[in-house]
Amino acid sequence: MKKLFVFMIDALCASDIEKMKEMPNFSKIINDGSYVASIETVWPALTYSCHTSIVTGTYVDRHSICNNEVMERGCKPGDVWYGYKSQVKDPTILDYARENGLTTASIAWPVSAGANYTYNWPMIVPYKYKDYDAEKYLYGNATDNLLEKYFWKYGLFQKGPDAELDRLTMAVAPDLIRDFGQPDVMFVKMCDLDTQRHFYGVYSEEAYIQLRRHDMELGVLLETIKRYGDYENTNFVIIGDHGQTNIEDVLNINILLKQAGFIRTDENGKMIDCDCYAHSTALTCCIELKNPDDKEMAKKVKEFLLTLKEDKDIQLRYVYDKKEMKEIFRVDGPFDFIIESNRDISFSDKLDKETIWASTEPGDHKIGRATHGSRGDRKETTLFVASGPSVKKGVVIDKANMVDEAVTMAKMIGFDMPNTDGRILHELLVE
Structure with missing residues (x-):
């Protein structure tokens, strides 16, 4: 046998x-x-x-x-x-x-x-x-x-x-x-x-x-x-x-969302409320809406994410909503958008940072010197x-x-x- x-x-x-x-x-x-x-x-x-x-x-x-x-x-x-x-x-x-x-x-x-x-x-x-x-x-x-x-x-x-x-x-x-x-x-x-x-x-x-x-x-x-x-x-x-993939930069995506007004924190940086929240999947990132039924907020968040495609430093490759991610990636889950950069950028979802950019942390499975998580191409x-x-x-x-x-x-x-x-x-x- x-x-x-x-x-x-x-x-x-x-x-x-x-x-x-x-x-x-x-x-x-x-x-x-x-x-x-x-x-x-x-x-x-x-x-x-x-x-x-x-x-x-x-x-x-x-x-x-x-x-x-x-x-x-x-x-x-x-x-x-x-x-x-x-x-x-x-x-x-x-x-x-x-x-x-x-x-x-x-x-x-x-x-x-x-x-x-x-x-x-x-x-x-x-x-x-x-x-x-x-x-x-x-x-x-x-x-x-x-x-x-x-x-x-x-x-x-x-x-x-x-x-x-x-x-x-x-x-x-x-x-x-x-x-x-x-x-x-x-x-x-x-x-x-x-x-x-x-x-x-x-x-x-x-x-x-x-x-x-x-x-x-x-x-x-x-x-x-x-x-x-x-x-x-x-x-x-x-x-x-x-x-x-070897990583060039780390983007603190929740700090960026905070700066754009989608996340509110206290004086110690602890989140007290939000409209959306980012979950790092290393080379890609999932964005969760606090209220996925709020169509107006979903539109506002997507429009903001789309502006990052034109940002010369961030250079988002794509912004897909829930319908698109299921059709293109065959993925579903408790999140509403996924994003990835054209650059070799890894996403950090930490909120205890001062700026949107950070250095790699060798050994970390999300923001190490090299990582993964992107689409398969x-x-x-x-x-x-x-x-x-x-x-x-x-x-x-x-x-x-x-x-x-x-x-x-x-x-x-x-x-x-x-x-x-x-x-x-x-x-x-x-x-």
């Missing part, structure tokens, strides 16, 4: 393919298989939205994960991140695999807590959590079989200010394959390339050192499958969730690489869509995913 093993690298850029061809483990998958040179992401090109589209094969307006942060009406920052499988409105490829009698595993995958997979260790410990009792987030959300066997010795990698999720992943994933046998469908996610690019930039030496480390980590997993699994019958897939998109018994050798597709990935991977191992938004990439497959 054919199997599927997916190695996800957060912030894997399309241009990385040339470096990957020079690395021993990536190059083996590339040389033995085929790839898509540019995967157009869904909007917003954020980790949680993209990961969810990858496994569901649907756009954001269907699966509902419209940001990393949970978005609700109320003109307030999003402090809590999505995390639970129950928040995803569409079934995933792993759900369909289970229905087809296959065993499933998911390690460090976003928005998967509580999923009914055979083995599951979700990305559920909060993004900024630095304390020492991570187990309170995992118990009841990860599967008992993994927690009982591994948390006692590997849980330390999710505790304290120096927690390292990739170390946890690389401890649990090989042991799972050895101790339980190779699952029929297994998804493994790595985070640290994204982190290095946020800190140092897209094309930094630190990023390429980390890419090489991911190659070595893949090598460990390939060797584990050779020793304890069914290597010859496994389809291997390497994917990314988005590219990244920026310079750096991401990749889809595959090899195995179901994959042709030597095919290169110039471009495909992120929602094509799940249905294509399902086809590799013999089942269909009905009612998705993607198309099967038959060009890559042995049929």
Whole structure:
């Protein structure tokens, strides 16, 4: 029986393919298989939205994960991140695999807590959590079989200010394959390339050192499958969730809205009332109306945003309202406009600033030296690489869509995913 093993690298850029061809483990998958040179992401090109589209094969307006942060009406920052499988409105490829009698595993995958997979260790410990009792987030959300066997010795990698999720992943994933046998469908996610690019930039030496480390980590997993699994019958897939873009400037968009009279604050800068509020999605930004039924205010806000298209410093590329964003981006959520600049500007939604412009903050996932979140046609998109018994050798597709990935991977191992938004990439497959 054919199997599927997916190695996800957060912030894997399309241009990385040339470096990957020079690395021993990536190059083996590339040389033995085929790839898509540019995967157009869904909007917003954020980790949680993209990961969810990858496994569901649907756009954001269907699966509902419209940001990393949970978005609700109320003109307030999003402090809590999505995390639970129950928040995803569409079934995933792993759900369909289970229905087809296959065993499933998911390690460090976003928005998967509580999923009914055979083995599951979700990305559920909060993004900024630095304390020492991570187990309170995992118990009841990860599967008992993994927690009982591994948390006692590997849980330390999710505790304290120096927690390292990739170390946890690389401890649990090989042991799972050895101790339980190779699952029929297994998804493994790595985070640290994204982190290095946020800190140092897209094309930094630190990023390429980390890419090489991911190659070595893949090598460990390939060797584990050779020793304890069914290597010859496994389809291997390497994917990314988005590219990244080096940032020129940071725009404090809520300060700009405050200066225009749409946000009122007290003497300490704390918001006391507003007509609209901006939520950063890094390279793009969502604008929420306090009262979405106030047509006059909606018109006033849109007219103001449109003036920013002519601003020589801001240079907005587009201003789309709710109807347009659903038609163009296939996205819906508790917001009323989305904007993006022609420049490589990242948006900050902080209100505790003096001016509308700020510098990047290395490492920050919204306003770091490099970031993402734009529509899927920026310079750096991401990749889809595959090899195995179901994959042709030597095919290169110039471009495909992120929602094509799940249905294509399902086809590799013999089942269909009905009612998705993607198309099967038959060009890559042995049929």
